[in-house]
Amino acid sequence: MQMTIGQFLLKRLTEIGIEHMFGVPGDYNLQFLEQVKACDGLQFVGNCNELNAAYAADGYARLKGAGALLTTYGVGELSAICGVAGAAAEHVPVVCITGAPPLHAMEQRLPLHHTLADGNYDDMMICFRQFTAAQTRITFANAVGEIDRVLTTCLREKKPVYIQLPSDVSYLTVEAPDAPLDLSFASDPRQLEAAVEHALRLWSQAKRPALLTDMDADRLGLRHLMVELVGKAAVPYASLTTGKAILSETHALWVGHYLGEGSSVEAKAWIEESDCLITTAPRFIEFNSGHFTQNLPKDHTIMLAGHSVTIGSVRYEGVNAQELLRHLLQQVPERAGDNHRRLEEEAWSPQADAPLTQERLWQRMARFIKAGDTVLAESGTSNIGLTSQALAPDVTYISANIWGSIGYTLPATLGTALAAPDRRHLLFIGDGSFQLTAQELSTLLRLELKPIIFLLNNRGYTIERYILGMQEAYNDVANWKYAELAGVFSEKGNFLTAHARTEGELEAVLEKAAVSNALTFIELHLDPFDAPAALKKFGPATAEFDYGPLGPQRLSA
Template sequence: MQTTVGEFLFTRLRQAGVSDVIGVPGDFNLNLLEQIEDMEGIRFVGACNELNAAYAADGYARRRGIGALLTTYGVGELSALCGIAGANSEHLPVFSIGGAPPLFATQNRFRLHHSLADGDFDNMLLSMAPFTATAVHIDSTNAVEEIDRALHLCLRKQRPVHVQVPSDVSHLRIEAPDTPFDIRMPPSDAERLEAALAHVQDKLASATRPAILTDMDADRYGLIDGLRALAHRGHIPYAQLPTAKALLDENDPLFLGTYAGAASSADVRERIESADFLLITSPRFIESNSGNFTAQLPFESVVDVRNHRVTVGPDYYEGVVGAELLERLVDAIPQRNVANTVADAAERAPAEQDAGEPSDVLTHARLWPRMARFVRSGDVVIAEAGTSNIGLSAQRLPADTAYVASNIWGAIGYTLPALFGSLLAAPERRHLLFIGDGSFQLTAQELSSILRYDQRPIIVLIDNAGYTIERYILGMERAYNDIAAWDYARLPQVFQSDAKMVSYHASTHGELEDALTRIESSDQGAFLILKLDPKDAPAGLKTFGPAIADFDYGPTGPRNP
């Protein structure tokens, strides 16, 4: 069929599940924006800057299965690069589009704005390449093949891709297929699937201490349903890495807890490291989720289920789709009717906190268990790197909670724009954001976009005068960990004079209870500012900070007194 390059691009994105392209206008992409305006089922959503737009596309991808980003050449692309790198680090499919200068200008090496004025137009694409599954410059001769190839890579590799579209190319007419884009993963090699299944089945049948350990790729590659079914059919206990929080029910009797090497509880560590059948989902151990690289998985017992490969100990089975293997394995193994381990689970559950007095000042020790009880099944909980993520990581959340954190990339400021993108992708779900004041100040502008699109999240801001996690690493009393004192509660009306979002303050536990009661009974967005002591922190952070100082600075380096 005859269509234009831009229409083909946005039709393919729409067929892959994108209904919102997030970005910032620029002269080299306004032509593309005009084409979006004329299309049904897809729209452009403006963000305040390109970094925020990239974070929002990341949040969108976590709920919708793919996100789309639109920037302009040079200044826009490089401004978004941190967010694109984060999506790569966190294994998220973000389809990034860069409006590029017209072909005649780049081919003749014109000296243009948004460039280095040296006639080099390869440098921007080369800058994107290390952080994407592909970075490609298209024209009318390769648009169909390269757009489809990039989209397949984005979905199958669960990585960002970047496509540059010259400004004089998007309206050129091309011949394109009229068949819809096929988002399905190519099926397994039949022989390799049977061989892997037989090997895994034999290994599981002979095991007396099987276990499952999840990491984030269980979510990225559609393995959650299969893992849940396998755990329950085989009565196999499971643990999670900190980077896989709440992917499987944390309140199920089969849930062991969180595994992080030497930072794990003794019973969880022993159960995982002594398993004679340990099914894992390609864990990526960094210092913070491995107890500073003390994780020791039993190699000969490991079955690693990935997107298109399964390994059993030292044996590789290429071309085996992990989700297909799990489905076949669940059907193949007998149902085990083992007495429930509810009592064991109850013993592992956190002890009830002392209720204290309503007039008691807010403390992290009591705050985070209370916030975990505020979360409902089905909520999307977004936790900023540092205090909020560490505080919530120690809590058990209800079943079917979607927990969002940038655990590996760890860029502060990520979560407010990610909230915006996640709400665009799943407006029917209640969203709760927990963010520190330092992180909030990095990307605060995107609160205006949340208000602009009448989104109604619950934003909980920890107002403790600076970077608490950094204070516990180094500089507890230093001014470099301080930030400006903002009047946060007034920001909704500053950004939008008729904003319906309601601000609440709490500095005591009684005030917190009152605010939560009012928030529960309201259908408006909530901005809850919690005042805490700058030197107070969750217990996990108090341990994490000095450990990072030891790792980073060496035996003769600086330390907190």
């Protein structure tokens, strides 16, 4: 069929489940925005800046399977590149589309605005090449093939891709295929057969099989298969903190988080002493490995990756992890569960006049979180505080665990709220992080979305204080009147705001938040020098790792 290049790109985006595109208008992408406006099933969401748009597209993709970002050339796309790099680090498929100068101007190397005025039109793509799995500049001749190639790569590699759409190209008519984009990925039959045979052999000999999940269990669509395997074969399982809550943390067979030497005795034993460990390509960083003290049983590990499976020392290329797990599920025998049980959490009741503390706050928040919620935890205090808590089943937990860019979660909440409007979305963010991306609160209000936002006001960067500079001014931030910002950003009054300084005040606020039908913004006032127990350990360990035995942390101790 015949259609314009812009229409074809939008057709493909909707086919892969994208219903919202985030970005900022610019003269080089306005012609494409006219086409977006006319597209049924896809809405443009204008953001306050391009970085926030990238974060929103990332949050959206974590629930929808893919996200889309639209920027203008040069100034716009470079403003977004931190968020795109974060999506690459966290294995999140985001389609980055930049409205580029007209193709004739690029070919003539004309010096234009939003460029370095040197006629170089390769520099932006070179920048994005470092953080994307595929890149292309669309022309009349290559449009159909390149759009399909880049989008297929995005979804198969689970990483961002980059499309330059010149401003004089999107309205050109091309012959486009009727068939939808083919996203099937079948294993090489012989490799799959050999991998299944090897895995079953290892499994049949095992006395202590176990599972270990990381974020790729979610990205590769393995969660439900792993749930089935746990149920059928009664397999104990752990997760890295970077794979938190992908499998239930209240199940009888969950043994906790695995963090190398930082693990509980039980989790460490199950993972390191397993004689058949199935894991989803864990990526160990200092944060999730007890500073690189992990010790997996390599000879007895089945490592599931995007396009390969490694069993012991043997790597099987061209094997789809989903297919391998389906074969295992069909052939492993059922096994009754053992007597392994986690202790029930102690009952929690508020101490009405007691000031809020990090230790008690996160215990209460874990009980406020319900099955099916989407929880976004900002890097630092919020993420560390919630990581130590077992969350309700079927919670989607989102944090920038590897990239760690502060401010990510507020615009990411915009993305998740649009991706899954029927779910409850809870955001936990510190004051320092909030100040980086605060403008996007206005977009949440403009679109009348209804997340519950917990703003931790502790007067600065708590995690940095525990690394270095506990009382130094460089770890302070201005003390905004945070709860009043909703009224600044919206005249509609479509929000609920509240403060809590004590446990009694928090209980009253949570009662209102639980039944609120509007965006709810709760400012929690905490001691600037209080922190979760895990952060108090992590900070000094990070200082020792970063600065060494003669570093400034020794002088300030």
